[in-house]
Amino acid sequence: GAGVSQSPSNKVTEKGKDVELRCDPISGHTALYWYRQSLGQGLEFLIYFQGNSAPDKSGLPSDRFSAERTGGSVSTLTIQRTQQEDSAVYLCASSLAINHLKGTEAFFGQGTRLTVV
Amino acid sequence: GIQVEQSPPDLILQEGANSTLRCNFSDSVNNLQWFHxxxxxxxxxxxxxxxxxxxxxxxxxxxxxxERYSLLYISSSQTTDSGVYFCAARVRAGTALIFGKGTTLSVSS
Structure with missing residues (x-):
């Protein structure tokens, strides 16, 4: 697509429920990143994909968080047994491969605002 | 991992003023981006x-x-320039794009 697309744009869920957030990267971008931004804070790295593999998942805050990517395209971030502290904006970005000769500029989607009540 | 530090954390300007935002990073980088x-x-x-x-x-x-730094210059600032400016960097052999904590710019008319 023309840009990085995330869905849903807003999600309200009850504490203890599971949620799935979706990211559709720019066509041809093999690198994909998930970040979390709490209110008034900076961007916290969660996980990075190169193709379908995740060389760096060091930012996932707990084992309730997981992500997958299939077909080198769409990625899903899953949060199990949501807690109130999971409330944040979840941002996805994509870029060409990390060492691509054309550069590795990352472009962000609009984010998914998650509220756990 | 790489450390990215931005300064100043907050900046208040009158419309028309110029400003410089700084980003220091702790390692060699193959990606450095500025976002608003x-x-x-x-x-x-x-x-x-x-x-x-x-x-x-x-x-x-x-x-x-x-020298591991980047500068963003804003000239003749406008109220629409208000917001948070982030610097983000990735090391040559690393993976994730790491963000600084941002500079919050407020431009008043």
């Missing part, structure tokens, strides 16, 4: 500048990779 986060939360790409100097209208940026 608008009031709706969208991250707008300003510059992709792992080295050298670029200009786009009233904004320009310079990265001195050997």
């Amino acid at each position: 986060q608008n009031p709706w939360g969208q991250l707008i790409n300003l510059f992709y500048i792992p080295s050298g100097t670029k200009q786009n209208g009233r904004l320009s940026a310079t990265t001195v990779a050997t």
